[in-house]
Amino acid sequence: MVHPQALLTELDRAPEVAAFERGGEVTTRASVKDLIGRFTAGLRAAGLGPGDGVGIATAVTPEGFAAIVAAHVLGCRVVCVRAGLPVPQLRHIVEDVGALVVDEASESPELLGTVAGALILRIGPELLSVYEEPVPSGRPGDIATVVFTSGSTGVPKGVAFDYRALTEGRVWRAPEPGSAHAKLGAGFGRFLLFGTLSSAVMLEQTALCLLSGGTAVIPDGLPDFPWILPRLRVSAALMTVPRLHQVLDVLRAEDVDLSDLRTLIVAGSPVPPHKLAEAAELIGPAMHHAYGQTETGMLTVCGADEGAGSVGKACDTVEIEVRDADGAALPQGREGEVWVRTPSALAGYWRDETTTAEVLREGWVRTQDLGHLDADGYLHLSGRARDVVIVNAIIHYTGPIEQAIAAHPDVDQAYVVAVPDAHTGEAAVAFVLPVPGHSPDFDELRKAVAAELGEAAVPARFELVDAVPVAPSGKPDKAALRASVVD
Structure with a gap:
């Protein structure tokens, strides 16, 4: 069995069950299977097959999901494109794709300008006019998908997974009885699907939902x-x-x-x-x-x-x-x-030996x-092994410092970043979000860090904040915090 056969089998098992729901519109599993077959025929007619790079830029829709699965049926290398990326990152992400599948909501001059020379396949009646029974033809060692990181530390890294990982890993197959995924999947009767299909974790949880017999519920808007x-x-x-x-x-x-x-x-x-x-x-x-x-x-x-x-x-x-x-x-x-x-692990980083x-x-x-x-x-x-502050040539990991500060009863959240320092090379700055109605005493926080990790680990500076910026990845944006105190 080759990916995505397990999903196709599940869609056939219960064809009338709702796979997706948005507003009052329900897309059954039979309809999703039909979409996959139509995308398979349309992409094949466009000349795509094993090893070919395909970019997919769509909103969170059943059609977008079906396009991804169909490209995998053909053994292509799929790159999902997140909306709103700056042009340099877009260009980096799509530079190796020969075709781009796009819907009306995601098409933009900026996106199309980065794929000059690539075949543009717009989702619509022309692309989906013919049905072909989807029979997976991916080769185990071929790259099935490249997931790009948020790029918060520079150029996005391409995390490449081969067809072997998607076939043998637990994500895209029916959960084993008694496993952690089976226990989680039992609660996925109605899974909230939002954000972007370029998110590996969101796509994986959608697969868990469908393979567990559930329905992915798509909200209107954020x-x-x-x-x-x-x-x-x-x-x-x-x-x-x-x-x-x-x-x-x-x-x-x-x-x-x-x-x-x-x-x-x-x-x-x-x-x-x-x-x-x-x-x-x-x-x-x-x-x-x-x-x-x-x-x-x-x-x-x-x-x-x-x-x-x-x-x-x-x-x-x-x-x-x-x-x-x-x-x-x-x-x-x-x-x-x-x-x-x-x-389920990566095969490597795309073009980064x-x-x-x-x-x-x-x-x-x-x-x-x-x-x-x-x-x-x-x-x-x-x-994190890489999330460090190097003070006087001594490495201090920010995670333990954050934990020591956050353990104080007046502290809701704590984040520590490294900033340049003329005397020590780097210094630690702690950003503290207090528990509502409380005012942390910085001297007490210094003592807490010193007691837990030693005087050398105490941040040189504490900043009280009422909110923490969030990066496109959804994680706390430490780069923005650092920028707020670095001239």
Whole structure:
């Protein structure tokens, strides 16, 4: 079986069940299968086949999803294009595609200008006039999709996955009974699908929804959390940590009916333990915390009431080791870099052999995250190996500093960044978002960091903020925080 055969089989299994819902319009699984067949015929007629690069720029629609699946049926290399990217990043992302599938909502002069010479395939009656039974023809070693990172640190990196990973990994096949994905999938009767189909995690969760027999519910416009959840009777949703903070702000002051919610997955960055405890209290057993990367997919998941302070245990098919700087495995309780092995992992970085060699080692992925495994197998993260402040040639990881500050009862969130310093090379600046109605004492925060990590780790400067900027990836925008204090 080759990807996406498992999905096609599921669509055939229950053809009358709703696959997508938007407003009053329902798209059944039979209709999605029909769209996939029509896209398959249209793309093949355009001369596309195994190994060809196809850009897909669409809104979040059943048609956009079907176009992605059809390109995979043909064995193409798919690049999903997010709306709103600056032209230099657009040009970098689509430079290797020979054809671009686009809908009316996503077509723009800027986008078309970056793919000069590429074949433009507009979604409409002409492209979808003929049906062909979709029979997957992807080759295991060919690249199936390239997912580009947000580019917040410069040029977006292309994370490439081959057809073997999509076929053998757990994401695009029916969940194994009793597995973490099966338990999550049981709550995906109505999954909130929003944002962009270029998001690897959103696309993966949509696959989990459909393969678990559920319906992907698409809101009109941007979702207004948390009110969108009861209004659309959502049972499962995915959100970033900044959005969780916004939801909790509302739930502290208002009653919102979350009785339909079964699974709320928060991912993208660590959730401080005190915040996770509050989320469990206000949201209930639906609250889940997940850890993963674009390069690997979801690695761990846990409910808010298990593995205190951890991000959970390894999902089925995932192996986790913590290693020292020389790559040697460390015993339980010892902190080091987190290495993982999973069939869902990337094949490499697109046209970047140097970074590929740094991250991929004999089938293992270096996450460049720091943490340790406890005696029960729960993974505890402490920071990013690259998220550091180098003061007087001594490396300080920002994650542990942020945790020490956020543990103070007057602090809601804390973020630490490195800024240039004429005397020490770099200095740490801490941005503190207080608990509403509270005013943290900076001297107390300094003492808390010193007690936990030593005087040398205490930030040189503290800044009180009433909001934290959010990057296009949905994560806290540390670059913007840094820019606010660097001349």
